[in-house]
Structure formats: structure tokens, C-alpha cells
Amino acid sequence: MRKILFITFITTIIFLIFFQETLFAQTTTPTSSISQELQQKLLNQIASKAAQLKLTEKRGIIGTVKEAKDTSITLVDTTGNTRFVDVDELTEFSSSSKSFGISDIEKGMVLGVLGLYNKDSRRLLARDISTLTLPTVVSGQVSEIDKENFQLYILTEKDRVKIDVQDITRTYSYLEDELSLSGFSKITQEVTIVAIGYPDSTDKEMILAQRIIIFPNIPKNPKIISKPNILDNSVTIPPSTGSGLKIQPITE
Structure with missing residues (x-):
């Protein structure tokens, strides 16, 4: 009898142990599987994000608008390359005018764009777009000087540009590979000069100079035809007969 009870007791214990292991396996295996799936999904997302970060970088460009649409802008940058800009709901616009947005952008406008550049697609996702006014650079020879009003004219191969020298204008002289400070009084007629301003x-025909660089040793451009300084009263222009001949005064 005791032997039978002992065998029954042992059998019961073995059954309980087996049942507990089976139950534990049934309840823990799905949890472990789900945990591994979540972990793998998280790793994939991290890897994808890391790959995206390697493909993108912060970048800024300046260019002239070639075409503007609701969600994209095509620019030609300062080096002549075509740039593609994407616009989304996070893009901010700024201008000197009170209201400015994608609908206000027109062909020919100069924009400065900051955003995320995608190295793969070569497109810039804009985060800030601003209107800009690029400085005007005039290079040529001084044809006329107005010492009273601190103005001068620069003659280029194509036109004649009026330059206004202001108190804030910084004038330099480039001589013997050195750039040194100079002044308006050092500017002479027919000297080669570069003026930078807005x-x-x-008066849209006049440039307000910010910087002026004088090049005393650079020879005159033969394509630029010099003219008498009509703003200088000390220069006497011989009268003409109308036939192209100049009347010269008789001197004894």
C-alpha cells in the first residue's frame, strides 16, 4: 500500500513539473518573439535614420529664380549651376515686405536659401528662404570726377556708370601686391578702378559705393574710349564747327 502511494506521489510531482514547464513555454514564447520583433524593427529604423543623416547636410545657396511652383523653386546660383529647391509646410519666408510667400516669388528674383541638401537627389529642402539684393560690381576707367559732390563716372566697355562716394565708402589702392587704404582725392582720371555698391x-542709374579699389599700375583697356572730364571746369573742350573739325585758338 505504501509502495502504491509512493508511486502515485512521484507520478503527481512529475506531472505537475511537466505541466508547469509546458505552461511557462506557452506563455513566454510569444512574449519573447514579440520582443525580438520590436527590437529588430527599432534597429532597422535607427539604421535607416543613420543612412538618411549621411545623405543629408545643412547647406545654403544664393541664386536667381529661373522657375517657381507651389512646392519647388529652380535657381541659377552665382557660379551658373542650376539648383533645385523643395518647399514644404515647415519652410519659412522672409522679406523686406510685410507679407512674403511662395506665391510672391517671381522669375529673376534673387533668393538666399538655407536647408537640408540631399546628396543623392541633389535637391535642397528649404527651411528658410529670404529675398536678397546682390551688390553691383563696376570695373573700368574713371572718365569724369566731380570733386564738389564726391561723385565720379566709370567708363566700361559697354556703358558709363555714375558712382557716389559716401562717408561710409572705404577706398583702397592696390599697388605692388599690397592693398592699402586710400581716399577720394587719390582717384585720377583714366585710372583703372573697381567700385562695389548698391x-x-x-536714382537707379547711380551706384552708392561701399568699396572702391584703385589700380594705378594696370594699363588702360584699349577697348574703352576715354572722354574729356566735363565735370572738371579746368578742362577746356575745343569748340567744333559742326563738320567734325575742332577750332583751335590762335596763339602768338
């Missing part, structure tokens, strides 16, 4: 708001 158009006057009231």
Missing part, C-alpha cells in the same frame, strides 16, 4: 533708391 543702386540708389531714388
Whole structure:
């Protein structure tokens, strides 16, 4: 009898142990499987994000608008390359005007764009777009000087540009590979010069100079035809007969 009870007791214990292991396996295996799936999904997302970060970088460009649409802008940068800009709901616009947005962008406008550049697609996702006014650079020879009004004219191969020298204008002289400070009084007629500035708001034909560089040793450009300084009263222009001949005064 005791032997039978002992065998029954042992059998019961073995059954309980087996049942517990089976139950534990049934309840823990799905949890472990789900945990591994979540972990793998998280790793994939991290890897994907890391790959995206390697393909993108912060970049800024300046260019002239070639075409503008609701969600994209095509620019031609300062080196002549075509750039493609994407616009989304996070893009911010700024301008001197009170209201400015994608609908206000027109062909020919100069924009500065900051955003995320995708190395793969070579497109820039804009985060900030601003209107810009690029400085005007005039290079040529001084044809006329107005010492009273601190103005001068630069003659180029194509046109004649009026330059206004202001208190904030910094004038330099480039001589013997050195750039040194100079002044308006050092500017002479027919000297080679470069002026950098912005158009006057009231006189679009005049440039308000920010920087002027004088090149005393650079020879005159033969394609530029010099003219008498009509702003200088000390220069006497011989009168003409109308036939192209100049009347010269008789001297004893």
C-alpha cells in the first residue's frame, strides 16, 4: 500500500513539473518573439535614420529664380549651376515686405536659401528662404570726377556708370601686391578702378559705393574710349564747327 502511494506521489510531482514547464513555454514564447520583433524593427529604423543623416547636410545657396511652383523653386546660383529647391509646410519666408510667400516669388528674383541638401537627389529642402539684393560690381576707367559732390563716372566697355562716394565708402589702392587704404582725392582720371555698391533708391542709374579699389599700375583697356572730364571746369573742350573739325585758338 505504501509502495502504491509512493508511486502515485512521484507520478503527481512529475506531472505537475511537466505541466508547469509546458505552461511557462506557452506563455513566454510569444512574449519573447514579440520582443525580438520590436527590437529588430527599432534597429532597422535607427539604421535607416543613420543612412538618411549621411545623405543629408545643412547647406545654403544664393541664386536667381529661373522657375517657381507651389512646392519647388529652380535657381541659377552665382557660379551658373542650376539648383533645385523643395518647399514644404515647415519652410519659412522672409522679406523686406510685410507679407512674403511662395506665391510672391517671381522669375529673376534673387533668393538666399538655407536647408537640408540631399546628396543623392541633389535637391535642397528649404527651411528658410529670404529675398536678397546682390551688390553691383563696376570695373573700368574713371572718365569724369566731380570733386564738389564726391561723385565720379566709370567708363566700361559697354556703358558709363555714375558712382557716389559716401562717408561710409572705404577706398583702397592696390599697388605692388599690397592693398592699402586710400581716399577720394587719390582717384585720377583714366585710372583703372573697381567700385562695389548698391543702386540708389531714388536714382537707379547711380551706384552708392561701399568699396572702391584703385589700380594705378594696370594699363588702360584699349577697348574703352576715354572722354574729356566735363565735370572738371579746368578742362577746356575745343569748340567744333559742326563738320567734325575742332577750332583751335590762335596763339602768338
